[in-house]
Amino acid sequence: MPLLDLDLYRKEIIVADxxxxxxSVIDAGRADAPQAMLFLHGFGGEAMQWRKQLTAFADEARVVAPDLRGHGLSDHPATNYSTAEHLADIERVVAALNLPPKFILLGHSFGGALAAAYAVKHSERVERLVLVGTSVSFQLxxxxxxxxxxxxxxxxxxxRMFPRALAAPAYVLKAMHAHALATFEGAKIFPQLKTPLLLIFGHRDIVFSQAAYDAVARLVAxxxxxxxxxxxxxVHLERPEAVNRAIARFVKGAGVSWREGRAPEQIDLLRQRPWLKHYEANVPYxxxxxxxxxDRFLDSAARRYPRKHAIIFFDHALSYRALNDAANRFANALIGLGVKKGDRVALLLPNSPQMVIAYYGxxxxxxxxxxxxxxFSAAELELLLQDSGAETIVTLSLFYNLVQAVKPKTALTxxxxxxxKEYFSPLRRALFTIVREAREGHRIxxxxxxxxFAFQDLLARASNESPAIDTxxxxxxxIQYSSGTTELPKGVMLTHANLVANTVQVRHWTTDIREGxxxxxxxxxxxxxxxMT
Known part of the structure; x- marks a missing residue:
């Protein structure tokens, strides 16, 4: 099974105001695929519990898996976590992602109960329904x-001792049990189902009674x-291959597996691109x-690894949460200065936390x-500032006089x-201030x-909320300039899609990377x- 870093495909959807x-929703697979599959995790679960299924079917379909409110990387509001709230969230996810008129809906445990309730309410949208480990009632x-x-x-x-099974805080679990699980009436919901249904159970599943599991099959003709x-x-984590085969048979018919149906296309691709056969086994074609x-990747990393080091600069570390916070502050500061969507912001900086903050900001x-x-020399800097049309520049104090010298001949305002020194440790900063700052021209x-404007002053005054910009x-x-080895440097205009593709390609090429x-x-x-790559 090829590697697929599902967290790169996360997006955030606002489901309530x-x-x-x-x-937080994983939305992966082929955007042009004729089939879409929506996966719902269960009580205390998270979207990544479906990772084996998402990876298996992403080659054939668009695969979508939300973290339900209160779970995983989604927000944890102080609400009731009722069945009605969850159904409303699912409806908003389906609408926001513009899923096709008909899609396959899959749910595990209480996620299956939500899937069944959705299928009853929106039978015209659900092509097939797969319930894994779902009971007629949820008496613990x-x-x-x-x-x-x-x-x-x-x-x-x-x-916290059981993170694999319980990916929601205790207060969320208590509220959801009281207002959703304990009140679910499967005996009324399941007989109303008109959608083709597959039930998958683990032979050793004892979370709920065997009679409660068997009742679902009896209630649905x-x-x-x-x-x-x-x-x-x-079961979908313990025996993923068996579960995937069962789903594939149900979706495509007993005689044809998805892999078999895909074989001619894979063979044709190998003929067109013979180098593919030399890829490592885990690298997708x-x-x-x-x-x-x-920048959504930074938002996602900050939620996944808030306390992990994002940058180590000399003897000072910046966490992903702190980096994202600073990038948000810098973005809001730029907006406050009058920078609009599409304006050019020049970065005349060495490798440093300031460079990363300013870039993402x-x-x-x-x-x-x-x-x-x-x-760059003064002449080179002047040429590229004129060419880019940048009105804002972020630079080191060391280069301030250089920028001031070329500024009158550019659009800089x-x-x-x-x-x-701003991201040095306290001791290194103090030594730098005493010994090197004035002597080397850093003090201005x-x-x-x-x-x-002083960089730190702008950060201190700005909000750390992510700005609402529709990018x-x-x-x-x-705008990345060529080196100008043979002639004048050329500004290469790279879109967000270009850079996202580059990021995803590099990630999937490095198959042995240890996330976090x-x-x-x-x-x-x-x-x-x-x-930059």
């Missing part, structure tokens, strides 16, 4: 009931049942690319980043200045220049195309 609730065993009665202060530490041996409640702006503001080499006075994949994200644990040395200049 009061309070504002964002649902005495031990689990007791756990849900514990105070949140006691229940939450216990919940014509339901197909698959019992998977040597598997329990999380083709990829679908998320239709989103590049410009993208979040809807601006176009213009990458400039800090080693705003100069944002940062000192290299912006004086009364109304169009010069499209086809919008230009970056890798360290990558940023030696190549970020101002160069290779370094």
């Amino acid at each position: 009061a309070p504002r609730v964002r649902v 065993n005495p031990l689990l009931k007791l756990a849900l009665k514990l105070p949140v202060a006691i229940g939450e530490p216990i919940r 014509g339901a197909r049942v698959e019992k998977i041996p040597v598997a329990a409640h999380l 083709t990829l679908a690319y998320p239709a989103q702006p590049l 410009a993208l979040k503001a809807g601006a176009i980043a213009v990458s400039l080499n800090p080693l 705003r100069v944002i200045v940062t000192n290299i 006075d912006l004086g009364d220049d109304a169009n010069a 499209l994949p086809e919008d230009i994200a970056l 644990r890798e360290s990558i040395v940023g030696v190549l200049p970020f101002s160069h195309s290779y370094g």
Whole structure:
């Protein structure tokens, strides 16, 4: 099974405004696929519990899996977590993603109950229904009931001991049990189903009673049942290949597997591209690319790994949460200065936290980043500033006088200045201030220049909320200049779609990467195309 980093395909959908609730959704697979599959996880679960199925079917279909409100990377509002709330969220996800008129709906455990309720309400939308480990009612065993009665202060530490099965905080589980699981009436819902139904159970599933599982098949005329041996409640994780085969047979018919149906196309692709046979086993032949702006990857990383180091600069580290926070602040600061969508923001910076913050901040503001080499001469800098039409530049204090010298001959109206020491550790910063800052030209006075701004002052005054900018994949994200080896440098206009494709390709080519644990040395200049890649 080829590698597919599903978290690269995450997007956020606002499903409610009061309070504002964002649902994190994996939307992968072929955008042009004739088939779409919507996967719903169960009580305490998360979208990634479907990862084996999402990866298996992404080659053939558009695969979508939301983290239900309160679960995984979705928001955890103080609401009832009722069945009605979850159904409304699912309806908004279907509408926001513009799923086709008919799609296949799959649900695990209580996600299956939600899927059944949705299929009854919207029978015209659901082509086929697959329920995995779904019961007619959700009466928990005495031990689990007791756990849900514990105070949140006691229940939450216990919940964290079982992250694979319980991906929602204790207060969410208590509310959802009271207002959704305990009140679900499968005996009324299931007989109303008119959609072709496949039921999959693990042979050793004892989370609910066997009678409660068997009742679902009795209540739905014509339901197909698959019992998977040597598997329990999380059967789709424990025996993914068996579950995938059962789903494929149900979707395509008993005689044809999806892989068999795809074989002629794969053979034709290998004839056209003979180098594909030399790929590592886990490298996919083709990829679908998320239709989103590049900066969404930073948002996703900040939610997945908030405390992990994003940047280590000398002896100081910046977490993903802190990096995203700073990028949001810089984006809002740019907007406050009058930068509009499509405006050029030049970056005359070395590899540094400021470069990364300014780059993503410009993208979040809807601006176009213009990458400039800090080693440029005055003539080279003037030429490329004129060519790009940048009105804003972010630069080191060391280069401030150079920028001021060329500014009158360019469109520059705003100069944002940062000192290299700003992201040093306290000790290194103090030593730099005493020994090197003035001597090497880093110490400057912006004086009364109304169009010069200190980087840290802008961050301190700006909001850390992500700005609401409608950036499209086809919008230009970056102007990257060629090196000018044989003639004048040329500005290559790269869209968000270009950079997203580059990111996804590099990720899937490096099959042995350990997510959240890798360290990558940023030696190549970020101002160069290779370094930016």
